[in-house]
C-alpha cells in the first residue's frame with residue numbers, strides 16, 4: 126500500500142502527497158480544473174474532495190474539438 | 196453554479212440534467228411530442244448523452260451515425276461505431292440508422308480530403324460538408340423533421356468567440372440553438388447548448404454511458420480546442436463568464452437589434468440538379484460536386500442507411516435489421 130495518491134491522466138501518471146484536494150492537485154500539476162472531471166477510486170467526485178493515502182485520482186479531460194454528429 | 200450541482204446533489208444530478216433539457220426544449224421551442232427527431236450521434240459524450248436524455252424524456256428520438264472511414268492508425272471510426280451500436284442495443288425503444296460514407300460513396304473523409312481542393316490540409320472542412328449534407332438528406336428521406344446535435348455551451352461559446360474575433364457577421368447572424376426548417380432543410384436544434392462540457396461528460400459518466408474518449412485524430416490540435424482552453428482560463432477566474440457571453444449575445448441580437456436586418460438578407464437558393472437539396476450555386480451543390488457522375492447519381496436505394504432496431508424478445512435481445520422507409 127502506497128503512502129501517496131496516484132494521479133492518472135490518459136497515459137500520464139503522477140504520485141502526489143495525500144491530504145490535498147483534487148483541485149489543489151490539478152493546480153500543482155499546472156492543469157486547469159475547468160478542463161477535467163475528477164474520478165476517485167472509480168467514482169465521480171467534486172474537485173473539493175481531499176485525497177487520502179492510497180487513493181487513485183483519475184482525471185478525465187472533457188474538452189472535445191471535433192464538430193458533433195459523427 | 197455548475198459545481199454545486201455536482202457537489203451538492205450527485206444523486207439528483209441526472210434528473211436535473213433531464214429536467215433542464217426538457218425546459219430548454221420548450222423554452223426555445225425546439226420540438227414537441229408530435230415531432231420526429233433524428234439525433235446525430237458520433238459516439239462522443241455529448242451526442243450519446245443527448246440521445247439518452249431525449250429517450251428518457253419520452254420523445255420520439257432515433258439516432259443517425261455516419262461512418263466517416265477515419266482510421267489513421269487508431270481505428271477511430273470503428274471504435275466510435277461500436278460505442279453507438281452498444282448504446283442502441285441498450286435502448287431497444289430507439290432505432291439507429293447507419294450510413295457508411297466510405298461504403299456508399301467509395302471514399303472516406305481522409306481519402307476525400309486528399310483528393311479534392313477544398314480538403315487540402317483541412318479534412319474537417321470536407322467532413323463538415325459531408326455531414327451537413329448527409330444528415331439533412333437522410334432526415335428528409337426517412338421522414339424526420341428535426342435534426343438534433345449534441346453541441347454544448349463550450350462548443351457554442353468557442354464558435355461565438357472565434358466568429359467575434361474575426362467579425363464574421365453572416366455567421367454571427369445565424370448562430371442559434373434553433374434553426375427553423377424550410378427550403379428543404381430540417382429544423383436544427385441543440386438542446387444541450389446551455390450545459391457546460393463538464394456537465395455533459397459528468398452526465399455520461401454517472402449514467403454509465405460508454406463513450407469514445409479519444410479525440411477525432413484530425414481534431415487534435417484544432418483551433419476549437421485552443422479556444423476552449425483559453426475560455427476555460429477566463430471561466431476559472433470569472434465563473435459564469437462563458438454562459439453570460441453566449442446568453443448576452445443572443446439577447447442583444449433578439450432584443451437590442453444587434454445584427455438587425457442581416458436575417459432578411461436571404462440568399463437565393465436553388466435545388467441542386469442532382470440531389471435536390473437547396474444550394475446557392477447554380478447546378479450542383481457543393482457536396483455533389485465532390486463526386487463523379489456515377490457516384491453522385493446512385494439510386495435512392497443504394498444511398499439508404501441501414502437501420503438497427505434492437506427489439507427485445509423473451510428477455511433475449513435480438514437484432515432486427517429493418518427496411519426503413521419513412522414512418
Ligand SMILES: [Zn+2]
Pocket residue numbers: 203204205206207208
Ligand atoms: Zn439534489
Ligand SMILES: [Zn+2]
Pocket residue numbers: 467468469470471472479480481482483484
Ligand atoms: Zn447535391
